[in-house]
């Protein structure tokens with residue numbers, strides 16, 4: 001027989017997963033995460049800053065502020081409420097936000113990541129109207145660009 005070729009005996013049967021064994025595994029995972037030391041060890045093992053897979057750079061401020069406004073606007077109806085409303089509601093930065101309120105990167109790559117710390121610069125929009133609003137905004141910007149280059 002050539003070297004490196006072996007007669008395979010029957011493959012070792014995989015341990016059967018029963019609802020009991022599943023429950024056992026779940027219990028082990030649960031126990032691991034309820035140990036406060038485990039969470040800290042996992043956290044300590046993660047790379048910091050830019051090397052962390054969750055690194056969002058400029059998006060951090062944006063996301064934190066967005067969450068805060070979202071919470072304060074919760075329960076309000078869509079700002080352009082009509083019969084075409086659909087999808088979950090979200091807070092949207094108003095187009096007429098004064099420039100001095102705007103924070104965040106103005107770099108082309110992170111457009112749309114501008115935010116404001118003023119709650120009044122935000123409005124609630126449903127998914128449908130939010131899309132429409134952002135689309136109108138882009139169209140307007142394109143029109144303006146067209147004008148300046150004409």
Ligand SMILES: [Zn+2]
Pocket residue numbers: 078079080081082084085086125126127128129
């Ligand atoms: Zn709507």
